[in-house]
Structures are given as structure tokens and as C-alpha cells.
Amino acid sequence: MTDRATALREQGRDIISLSVGEPDFATPDHVIEAARAAMDAGQTKYTPVTGTMALKKAAALHFRRDLGIAADPANIIVTSGGKQALFEAIVATVSEGDEVIVPSPWWVSYPQMVRFAGGRVVPLRTHAHRGFRFEAGELESLITPRTNWVLLNSPGNPTGAVYPAEMLLALGEVMRRHLQVMALSDDIYAPLNYSDGPHATLANLCPDLADRICTVSGVSKSHAMTGFRIGVATGPGWLIDAMGTLQSNSTGNPSSVSQAAAVAAFEGPQDFLTDWREIFRQRRDLVVAGINAIPGLSTPVPDGAFYCFIDASDHMGRFGGDDTKLALHLLEHGVAVVAASAFGGKDGFRISFATDEATLTEAIHRIGKALA
Template structure:
């Protein structure tokens, strides 16, 4: 079968450029090259022992059969505990669904609600899959550009100016990938005031990095700060980033019952239930001790400070201090006269043994994203290589 038999929907999207860079780094390592990957958003810490033990116990108990499409009762109850404890959202199990990773929940929510011609507002730089999922659904991506000077956050005035009669969704990611930007409560309330005037607009609040914040105070999320919007806010979370469980592929989401039911209706035909063993592990992750996160946050904070200090000391490069997650968005605009574009710069850094992802992969420009979810020694060596590569 030739490529001309591919669907129009598939032709509208491009492969993930973050995974493409990671795959390229893996291939170069297989050829014997010493490549330090700062391209993947994956904690390098081991999955907590009590989570691994729960997965083993589930296997020993024979929990290897189908579950309910939207997740086991135990995991939905554990997810409700997580949403209440960590995000301040009180939701019954009927308003919670379990998917094979947060990405699947996002995919199902958008495919279940978008029609051709609908518009989706996405602040940029954005996570690479947001616009591609929107395009796959046949809807229109409307970028809301942000920059370091504005904290990589949109304002209420910018949101108001962007909404049209065709606007169907606003996608918010806090803390954000690729910038690490976090929306404070007062700014979320200001956005909420705008959204109240536009009842057709749904909001996706992707809070997958909420446990990895470095500022004082509790995490702020739209469903809590603007309760009048709760019937049209979908909040995404999971265990991949907070509990180093990327391979388990478990995401959880909470929102209005009509939307949760629609997502599960689609999931019943796309994948059925998420892995039963992974669900048992995720339940243990939410139910079990969370104190290890304090150490992880401090380790990430130290790595963040190392990266920010080193990057800002390199002529031609700069980066703000991210509030959360484990990414730095590096501005390399002064180097573009030399390299032409940030894709060329990213390939140049790869030639020097460091894999990063260009800013243009995220809807940005003239820079690259660093993931500091890497061992401190390797991170320090990668920073030395970057300095040498651009000097």
C-alpha cells in the first residue's frame, strides 16, 4: 500500500518531534556515540518501591483480565483522593476516567467534541501533541503567542481578543511543557471572568506536572479558582511525571459527567480499559506515601538552578527560571545569524553529543528546550558540551 492511501486526517498531522529527537539519540548511541539526551520529559528516578510491589502483587493475584472501560473502582477512588489532596478538586468517581496515559484522555476529549471549523486556543510555546490532535480532529489551531517577558502566560485581555463564535476549547498547561510556566490563582480567576462570558468554550486544564512545582503555596487550578466554570472544565493528571511511571501509561481526568461519558464511549472502541496491572500500580501511587516527592522536588530544583546558571553564562543563550516541571526554554536568538534556524542549532548540538528539542517544535522560535530530568553528572557534562558547541 502506498502513501496516497493514507487518510486526510493523518496527513494533517506530523510525527512528534520530541520523540523523533529521542529516537535519533537512541540510534546514535547504538552506533557507539556518546549522546546525552536532554530531549525527553521523563524523570530519571526509579519508580517508588511500593508502586512496583503493587504491580507485582496484582500479577500474583491474577489481575490480568478486562476492567471497566473507564477504570477500576479502586483507581477511580484513588484518583478522587489525588484530585482532592493535590489539586483541591472534589469529584465523585462518576466524574473521573482512567486512560492509557494523559495523552489518550486529551485525544478522546477533543475528538469527542470537535467538528470541522471549530477553533481551539492554545498558548504557545505548547506541548507538541496539542495542535496535532486538534488538526487530526479537523479543527483549527489558534495560537496565543507568549514570551519569557510575560512569564510564558496569556493574559485575560489576550484571551478575550482571541475568542470567536467558533472557539470551542482553550487548552491550559500549568506547570507547562516546554516552559515550566505556572499560572497563579489571580491570573486564572481573570481568565475565568472572560470565559464566563463565553459559555460555548470548554477548557482543558492539563495539570500533569502539578506535584512538581518550586514556588510557595498550593497549586492553583481553574476548576477550583473558578467554580462557576466547573461544568465545562476538564482537568488532566496522572502518575507518569510525579511518580516516575511513564511506562505504566496511566492518565486520569475529571470533568463534567457528560464529557467523561463521551470520552469513555470513544475509549470503548479505541483501546478499552487501560492496563489492569498499571491501574493497580497507579492506585498504590495515589494511595501510598507522597513524602518522596519532597526529595524529588529538591533534586529537580537544584538541577534547574544548575541549568539556569550555566545557560545564562553562555554568550548568546539565556533562559528564565521555570516555576515547575523539569524544563528550561532557552532563547538562542543571538545565534540565529550564525545557524539560520533553531532546527539547525539543535542538530549542531546533537553533533556535539547533546540531544535537545528546537523551540520551533513547540510552536516557538529561535531556541531549544532542555529537560533537566537527568543525572546531575550527565547534566553538568551536557552543559559543558553546549557551551563548547556554541562558543
């Protein structure tokens, strides 16, 4: 949809893109300066395959300070974006016929990674009226002897769902009863959490399960560094080593300049995040109110990230039950969104509110007009 929106803009069409998951803020100045300094100092050569020690130490600081995880730099890998870390963890462990439980709606790449490795995706359905969260019993009912991962994403894409501590503690109890099950926790949106209290993550709450938990994070969403392509992951040494072997034989090391910038991101000032969170919160409230005021549309209030997952069931008859046709209809009216079916959902669409309030107000107006 983003590519379609770009093509239409090049044809002179006025298109508002709410399809891409990317902060609209500028990368912080101290991060840009660190990248510039690294280039000036000639840090443009190969680094160790799994990342520089400077960045592993900075990532350990991030895991401890922001996620409450006591991560040893020796058990951290630096990857070319969080997506690569997720991919490597799955490919290193999933064999033909293995089962991976993935809560849906899910981020579009999760099921594709599992299928690439030969695994079978087992959807764990969640629903808007429960904040797109699941119960431990629902998870346990899907576990079989072939289950080896449950994928977690909190705050989540595309729903903005945040998993509370009590839910994760219950999940830990399930894992203690099923020793073959591991948890892959995607915490890339952790700094964009609007709920009360600190961010909750499984590795912090259940340290006795550390040998079966891999936590993925990065700088893309928190520091507006999507183009730098730096992710970090921590987990048991055997898994991090296996991921490093894959990385050595595929991409090699992440960008040396981007690694220097990420050190500054993790170790530098974090106070700007308070302002960013408040701006995102205001945008969220604007979008939720605006969408829920449009007849036939509804969305719960997301507790994190910068997405709203919108139900349009009342309108689907007009589009033959095909939410891709609905998304294309909205595109023709000047707004690019992503169909819910892309995320394993149905009868709706996802929008990103990572843009200014004036643009969001106009986009909501166009959506309402398109469906009137």
C-alpha cells in the first residue's frame, strides 16, 4: 500500500499515507553526530559478525534499564534490524513440521518466517473486546508435543495491545508445564507504552525461564532510526551462538556506522522519549475519537505503539467481504491504509498515527467521506 501511495503521488495525486509503521520525528541530533563522527574516524570497515563490543555493552544497558533484563553482552547479538533477529531465532530452531503459536492479528512477517523454516503456524485468535490479549488457558490448549515457540509482541503491531504482568506470569506457568516451549518476545515498541506502570516483559518476570526466552529490541521505533537497520537480541548462549552462525553465513556484520549511532542512542539522553510518548498519546486519542465517530467503524484504545486496528464489519457487504477492496477504495479517496487480512485479521484495516494531527484529522475526514 505504501508503494501504491508513492506511485499515485508521483502521478500528482494527493495521498495521505497511514500505512507505514515509522515515527515521523527526526532522528535525535546526538545520534546523527555519532554516525558522522564514526565516519570521520574511519569506522567504515567490517566489525565482528555479531556486533561490536561497544554496542553489545550499550544494548546490555538498554535491556537492564528499559526492560529489566540482566543481559550479559556475551549473550547479545546485533542484527540488521529487529526483523533479522526474529528470523534468525526461528530459522535456527524450527524444523519441518514444528509448530509455532502466533497470536493474531499478527505482524505480517511472523507467519512467513515460520513457513520459510518449514514450521506450521498455529494462530491464537485475539479479539478487540478483550484488548487483543489472550488468556494463558487459550495458549495452553494449542500446545502439542511439536510446539517449540510462542511469539509475543507487546506493545503490538498491528493492534497496539500491551500484555500486563499478570498475563505474562500466567504464561510463564504454562511454559513450566511444557518444557519444550520457548518464547520469542518482540519488545521493539516497549518505549511507546501508554499504560500505567513499567513495561512488562517475560524474561524479567520469569528469570528461571531465561534459557527458553529470546527478547528482541532495537532503536528503530524508539529513536526514529528505521533506516539505520539495527536490532539487538538477548537469550540463552546456545541460541545466540546459532543465530550468529546464520548471520556469519548470510549478511555478515550490521553496518559499522549504524552500530556507532546505536551506541549513542542507547547510552545518550532518553528524556526526549517523554515528549514523543505524549505526542503519540494525543494523536492516538484524536484518531480513536475520530474513527469511532464514523458510522460503521470502531476501534479500541491501543495501549502502546502507534497503530489503530479498525473494525469495519458493517461496511464489508459493499466490498464482498474483501477488506483489500475496502483498502483500495479508501486509497482512491486519498488515504493509504493496510487491510486487516494482511495481519491475519479480517473485516477492517490498520492505520498508523505516526504523523501530525492536521494530517490525521484530514485523513479521518476522507475516510468518513469515502464510507458515507
